[in-house]
Amino acid sequence: MGAWVELTWPEPTEVDHVDVRAADTTPITAARLVLDAGDPVDLAPGPDGVVELAFSPRTVRTARFVVTGAPTGTTSVALTRFIVDRTGTPASGDVQASTAGGDPTSSWRSVVKTSSAASAAGALLDGDVAGGRAGAEWSATSTDAAPWVQLSWQKPRRLASIQVLGPTALATDPAAPWNAPLHGLLRFSDGSTVVVSGIAGGGGPPTTIAFAPHTASWVRLELARTVATASVSLREFTAYDVGTTPPRWPRTAQGYSPTGYSTTSTPAAPCSAASDPVGSSTDDQLALVCPAPGSAVSGTTTVVVAGPVGTPVTVTAWIDPVGTTPGAEQELTSGTIDASGRAVLRVDLAALATGPTALRVDRSGSDGGTPLYVQLVNRSGVAVDTGGHAPAGMTLQYAEEFTDPLSISRRGTGAEYAATKPSHVGGGSFGDAWFADPAEGHGNITTLDSQYLRLRVQPSDPAATPWNLEHEGGILSSVRVGGSGFAAQYGYFEARMLGAPGVGSWPAFWMLDTENTTPRGTTASEVDAVELYGHNTAGSCHTTHNWGYGDGDGGVAKCLEDNGVADWALAWHTYGVRFVPGGADFYIDGIQVATYQGLRQAADPHYFLMDLALGGGWPVDLAPTGEITDLYVDWIRTYT
Structure with a gap:
């Protein structure tokens, strides 16, 4: 890769x-x-090595074609044609561009049509979302009362998603400054429609809508203003x-704040029977002395717990052997609370999974009481299978692996995610923990060790917290306040999660319809993929x-007292x-555990939320772990 050929002209x-056109023996993929x-234009040759593209006119002296992708083992490439000229924009004003997957001279060429300003329609196809370049901008004329843009093809395509980049200009409604300036409706040649609830302005990132596959010879986006003063303009429509997985807008590109949130797990402080306690307890329950929740440990580590003198305790962990052998709970060690009220336990972590993990400390006997969970990050241990269970034949539309600093802000402005439950009144919170703004620097929501999302519940100052709440938690939404972002119609949403334990903890992975984030959303569809309640780590709820x-x-x-899988903490x-x-x-671990019919807005696009809240109708007692509990998320993926 990197081979190139260049054309030059003596005059601009x-x-x-x-x-x-690539030679038959040359499989160029990109x-x-x-x-x-200047700014490059990414090209996607079809399987026959053909690529043809019309773009907004430019005056140049040189044009270079650079090979950026070829199958492994390719040692040379050859072209039979390389032409750059002024014949790209058809006289009708329609703009044609090749699309990967066929011969651009016939059935697979995209034809761009617009309701007005047809001469600028090429701006809708001249960008590069993956590269963070939007190119030029199309704007409807001021007299265009029903603006739209359309992509069409001579031969029907099997479409699964669209992306749209909104106007460069930022228009706001003083009464609701969080509203996205535009919204729209996708209309397909088969007569079906999909709502697009928000299209961000101000040069921001795209709105991506995935949907059940449509076989269509054209798709039209009918546009409308949410903000009366908004410019009906688009920078890209794809x-x-x-x-095909839609590309992500780079987090270094226009529209994103450079601020991201990441942290590294902190090595455990020295831990002994003389250590100051992390937690406290009442009655005869156990409490954590050390190490602190989320501490990084390796090999054989020391755990100290407090409790009634003479109480025998056991330490249990989940062991997931490499290979096909099923995982199982295994007792690792045991001890007795000594005369000082503490038990010093030496635990070998070698057989545990690497990364975030947990130990369960139980009181032995017929009435073990409430178990104590010790959350740690294992820097030793074994690598385990972290794959998902997407149904066969579906297209991966979105994958968040949490390897980069988290791009998130209170309402999603200048970020990929919002740290609130989006609504047309600006966002909301619920439960007994306030969803703190990440910008406040409390570390309540962050990526961890460039591999996980960590949401933390921790103490807060009631005098400085809305409703005088004593804890703060965290939430992440794939749609921003105002409706722009990522959503999917008839999607399969899946996340890999661990924790968070503690009486009153309330982690959840759930979905809402996108119209609910806008003033038009007078009804709402909610689907809770899972709600977990810390008083019962064997059960789960699945709700609509x-x-x-x-x-x-x-x-x-559908609340399962025992869902048949391992302790989720x-x-x-x-x-x-x-x-x-x-x-x-x-589904849990690919096994169907519940089903529901009667969801009135099942056909609407839905976005995902991941949160760690408290309460949900249950009492809260996190004192044994110092009022702290963590939810870890390995990845979130969406398919259609």
Whole structure:
């Protein structure tokens, strides 16, 4: 890769079209056109090595074709044609561009049509989302009362998602400054529609809507203003086929704040019977002395717990052997609370999974009481299977692996995620812990060790916390306040999670429909892939709600006292939900555990939320671990 060929002109020359044909023996998979060393244009050759693209006219002296992708083992490439000229924009004003997957001279060429300002329609296809370049901008004329943009093809395509980049100009409604300036409706040639609830302005990142596959010869985005003064403008409009994952807007690109949130697990402080205690307890329960929750440990480590003198205790962990042998709980060590009220326990972590893990300390005997969970980050241990359970044949539309600093802000402004439950009134909180703004620097939501998301509940100052709450927690939403961001229609949403233990903890992975984030959303669809309650780490709830219909929310809570899988505070699990017509199916570790029919807005795009709250109708007692508990998330993925 890196081979190139260049055309030069003796005088500045206006061009708007490139046509490249690779030799039959040359499998070029990706390429780039560089005009006068300016911003490059990424090219996607079809399987026959053909790529043709029309773009906004530019005046140049040089044009370089650079090979950026080829199959492993390729030693040379060859071209039979490389033309850059001024023949790209058809006289009708429609703009044509090749799309990977076929011959751009016939059935697979994208034709861009617009309701007005047709001469600028090429701006909708001249960008590079993966590279963070939007290119030029199309704007509807001031007299265009029903603006739209459309992509069409001579031969139907199997479409699975679209991306749209909104206007550069930032328009705000003083009464609701968080609203996205535009929204719209996708209309397909088969007559079906999908709502697009928000399109961000101010040069921000794209809105990505994935959907059940549509076989269509065209897709139209009908546009409308949410903010009356907004410019009806778009920088890009792209459709993706089944089997293609839409690219992510780079976090270093325009529209994102450079601020990200990340942390490294802190090595455990020296731990002994003389250490100051982390937690406290009442009655005869156990409490953690050391190490602190989330401490990084390795090999054989010391854990000290406090409790009633003479109480025998055992330490249990989840052991997941390499290979096909099923994992199981295993007792690692035991001890007795001594005359000082403490037990010093030496625990070998070699057989535990590497990364975030937990130990359960139980009182031995017929009435063990409430167990104590010690959350740690194991820097030794074994690597285990971290794969998911997506249904066969679905397209991966979104994958968050939490390897980069977390791009998040209170309402999602200048960020990929919002740290609130989005709503048309600016966002909201719930439960007995306030969802703190990450910008306040409390570390309540962050990526950890460039591999995990950590949401933490921790003490807060009631005098400085809304409603005088005594704890703060964290939440992450894939849609920003105002409706822009990522959502999927009839998607399968899945996350790999561990924790968070403690009486009153309330972690959840759930979905809401996108219209609920806007002033138009008078009703709402909620699907809880999983809700976990810390008083019972063997159970789980899987719930749906139809909010705002006036005849009860229609919610059905499928709460399993024992869901048949390992203690969710000890063992990692994947939790998934698949939207189906009229309802949803729920999964743990790929096994269906619940189903529901009667979801009124099942056909709407839904976005995901991950949160760590408290309460949910249950009492809260996190004193044994110093009022701290952590939820760890390995990844979140969405398929259609």
